[in-house]
Amino acid sequence: MANRKKIIITLDGPASTGKSSIAKRLSNTLGYIHIDSGSMYRAATLFALRLDPERILRPNVFVKYLSEINIDFKKINEEQKIFLNNEDVSHEIRETYVTNEVSNVAKIPELRLLLVNKQKEFGKNKGIIMDGRDIGTIVFPNAECKFFLSAKVEVRAKRRYLEQSKQGINQTYKMVLDNLKMRDKLDTKRVNSPLKKAVDAIEIDVGNMTLDDAYEKLLTYIKNQIV
Ligand code: CDP
Numbered sequence: 001m002a003n004r005k006k007i008i009i010t011l012d013g014p015a016s017t018g019k020s021s022i023a024k025r026l027s028n029t030l031g032y033i034h035i036d037s038g039s040m041y042r043a044a045t046l047f048a049l050r051l052d053p054e055r056i057l058r059p060n061v062f063v064k065y066l067s068e069i070n071i072d073f074k075k076i077n078e079e080q081k082i083f084l085n086n087e088d089v090s091h092e093i094r095e096t097y098v099t100n101e102v103s104n105v106a107k108i109p110e111l112r113l114l115l116v117n118k119q120k121e122f123g124k125n126k127g128i129i130m131d132g133r134d135i136g137t138i139v140f141p142n143a144e145c146k147f148f149l150s151a152k153v154e155v156r157a158k159r160r161y162l163e164q165s166k167q168g169i170n171q172t173y174k175m176v177l178d179n180l181k182m183r184d185k186l187d188t189k190r191v192n193s194p195l196k197k198a199v200d201a202i203e204i205d206v207g208n209m210t211l212d213d214a215y216e217k218l219l220t221y222i223k224n225q226i227v
């Protein structure tokens, strides 16, 4: 597929619909760059929390330090890692204390402006698949191929709970469910680039699908776009 035309593919939807897993696989198949935009908001959240010794979020203080945030992606042993000011923070950004605050940080307009500009820059040569919340609406409104994944919150919570249990993260199903509900609400209700399906995005309910099925379905649509 390497000789086909390069396009921009966007993959939006609420947490734990399989966006990153599917995007990662598609990027390998297509030879495209994959950017998990949520990891950028997570890295910024880590930065914000580290400004306070007790890890209390202070948005007014945080916005003064935005110019000191430098986020990069690098492939190490075939694995994409995210770096915050040259430090590999790929694991730490998944910690519960970051997950609990990320949607409060992601609604800060000054941060969104900074990260959206960086995301646009990643896409300037096309050949990119980016997943997030506002990628098809705000970051790449002209993308050739847009998807919006959905599933009931209970299904998503169960999947995230299983994933975290395997990783040894000590959270109950109820804690995961409450966090997803809270983030769904904050992400859809915020004024600045809320989580929303782009009018031209293809919506896929992945509630009853395996990851393999969802991947195949998206790949079929994409192949029709890049012939
Ligand atoms: O991996 P998970 O589905 O838990 O979430 P994520 O993709 O890592 O995103 C973490 C949070 O970042 C989301 O809940 C949103 O608050 C925010 N986010 C955003 O506002 N805009 C994006 N394009 C991506 C993520």
Ligand code: CDP
Pocket: 014, 015, 016, 017, 018, 019, 020, 021, 022, 159, 160, 163, 206, 207, 209, 210, 211, 214
């Ligand atoms: O990036 P996003 O938060 O949308 O989801 P993810 O981190 O790729 O997937 C969340 C979890 O759900 C992972 O453990 C996936 O393996 C699982 N999943 C699944 O089992 N079946 C699906 N159809 C979608 C996701």
